[in-house]
Amino acid sequence: ARNQGLVGEISAALKARLAGAGLEAEVYGREKKPFSIWRKMENRGISLEQLSDIYGFRVVVGSVDACYRALGVIHSAWRAVPDRFKDYISTPKQNNYQSIHTTIVGPRHQRVELQIRTADMHHVAEYGVAAHALYKDGIAGAEHGAGANGSQPRENPYMWLRRLVDTLLEGDNPEEFLEHTKLELFQDQVFCFTPKGRLIALPRGATPIDFAYAVHTDIGNACTGAVINGRHLPLTTQLRNGDEVEVLVSKAQTPPAAWEKIAITGKAKSAIRRAARDALRRQYSELGRQLLIAAFQRAGFDYADDKLKKALMRLSQKSVEEVHATVGRGELPIADVIRAVVPDADLSNVPAPRKRSRRERGQSEEGWFNVSKVFNLKFRWPGSSAEARQAQVLPIRGLRNDVPVKFEEGGAVPGDRIVGVLSEGEGIRIFQIHSPKLKEYENERWIDVTWDVDPERPERFPAKILVTALNEPGTLAQIAQVIGEAGGNIDNVRMVRRAKDFTEMLIEVEVWDLDHLTHIMNGVKARLVVSSVERVFN
Structure with missing residues (x-):
């Protein structure tokens, strides 16, 4: 009842405006029928407020x-209404359909869809190209008068077909029928819209997360939810053709890494990974900065970013934020930063970056015993305890110092999780827990192994790193310099693969522990000539 008489009001307003501009026009209006409204809402999954063609008008004028x-x-x-304008006069459809389509916000703030065309265009749109050709030849005129020989007028077969189609479509025209199905022709894509009418094409199976990143990366990063066709729905909802998606945002939002498993477009996945890395970097950077401030205070100095910026070259870092992040991750010792900023600083009050020895903790555990020839490892037979040791003798000769112990290829360093494999006639092999070669010893007897490093008798342990770097003079020298300055020892270097512009080299190093190895790898990776560094076990 609120919009009663609106069709007549809009028709009168259009005629008055056009007449005032000196244009003669015929205006036809209709209000969409309830069944048609329900069917469109059902097919498109949209709300009543989102329909833009409840009121439709055709304006027929005399010329283009x-x-x-x-x-x-x-x-x-x-x-x-933005993005709701189409000019099919200058660019007709393949079926020769011509008209200007636009949507306005008319009287009573109602959206009104308009089609502006000439009489010939209107006839083609209503009855088709063939019927229009008959009409131009004068056949259609027989509907309104007698034939040449005085016989009854002959009915145009196209008019009869049109009336039949109208009946089948509950009074709607074929264009509305096509509107419900034309988007489904693109089976590998879905076409969705922003609230302002912008078209967003996405792969089938896309979610509101993909939609948000397709609109803009900043919108995706700030996304907190989505309103699809007027309803709040989860971000895991798969979008369908014709959906209108409104993205809800918040400046405090950071995209979680789990979104990468929900999104399907490459742009969204890449942006999520980058945002997750940036968020983690910011956390580490803030932690590292607080650690440096506290350490500088203990050393009797005031910390300032400007002072640290002058020492970036000595630390082989690109920015102050990068230093903060590497300190926060534990990859750069705080003492090294203080020495770079204040070379003559007294670091007696700064804690050492090395981890506390677990020797005392290891000795208090039941079932552990030392093999005297290997000072930095302790072994425990599976299921051993104090009572078991009194009841039986361990079936290895470790107590008499004649069990050979060796590290398997790839090595292991204190801090790694390790396991020992006892092979008859070979002794004990030490494997890093992630070593792929452990699969070859599934049927052997495994024994627990823990590190028992004596801080008074430090010893280096073997490890292998694979470095990919530019193939140019001085590359190997830069890598060796980083390892040497970090206190590592190069045992062997082998070129695994060489190309014109890069080379892969396998470097066997000896380090004190896992922290030491990580520090060396990060230092090597910081060099501009180095592309990647990874630890290998084969």
């Missing part, structure tokens, strides 16, 4: 020039 003049008059009088 008058079509564009009428469009200007209408847009001057009422606000046009």
Whole structure:
């Protein structure tokens, strides 16, 4: 009842505006029927407020020039809805359909869909190209008068077909029927819209997360939810053709890494990974900065970013934030930063970066015993305890110092999780827990092994790193310099693969522990000539 008489009101307003501009026009209006409204809402999954063609009008004028003049008059009088304008006069459809389509916010703030065309265009749109050809030949005129020989007028078969189609479609025209199905022709894509009418094409199976990143990366990063066709739905919802998606955002939002498993577009996945890395970097950077401030205070100095910036070259870092992040991750010792900023600083009050020895903790555990020839390892037979040791003798000769112990290829360093494999006639082999070669010893007897490093008798342990770097003079020298300055020892270097522009080298190093190895790898990776560094076990 609120919009009763609106069709007549809009028709009168359009005629008055066009007449005032000197344009003669016929205006036809209709209000969409309830069944048609329900069917469109059901097929498109949208709410009533999102329908833009409940009220539709056709403006028929005398010429093409008058079509564009009428469009200007209408847009001057009422606000046009963005991205709802289509010019099929200058670019006709393949079936020769011509018309200007636009949507305005008309009287009573109702969206009104308009089609502006000439009489010939209207006849083609209503009855088709063939019927229009008959009409131009004068056949259609027989519907309104007698034939040449005085016989009864002959009915145009196209008019009969049109009435049949109208009946089948509950009074709607074929264009509305096509509107429900045309998007489904693209089976590998879905076409969705922003609230302002912007078209977003996405792969089938895309989610609101993909939609948000397709609109803009900043929108995706700030996304907190989505309203699809007027309803709040989860971000895991798969979008369908014609969906109108409104992205809810918050400046405090950071995209969680789990979104990468939900998104399907490459742009969204890449942006999520980058945002997750940036967020983690910011956390480490803030932690590292607080650690440096506290350490500088203990050493009797005031910390300042400007002072640290001058020491970036000595630390082989690119920025102050990078230093903060590496300190926060534990990859750069705080003492090294203080020495770079204040070379003559007394670091007696700064804690050492090395981890506390676990020798005392290891000795208090039941079932552990030392093999005297290997000072830095302790072994425990599976299921051993104090009572078991009194009841039986361990079936290895470790107590008499004649069990050979060796590290398997790839090595292991204190800090690694390790396991021992006892092979008959070979002794004990030490494996890093992630070593792929452990699969070859599934049927052997495994024994627990723990590190028992004596801080008074330090010893280096073997490890292998694979370095990919530029193939240019001085590359190996830079890598060796980093390892040497970090206190590592190069045992062997082998070129695994060489190309014109890069080379892969396998470097066997000896280090004190896992922290020491990590520090060396990060230092090597910081060099501009180095592309990647990874630890290998084969």
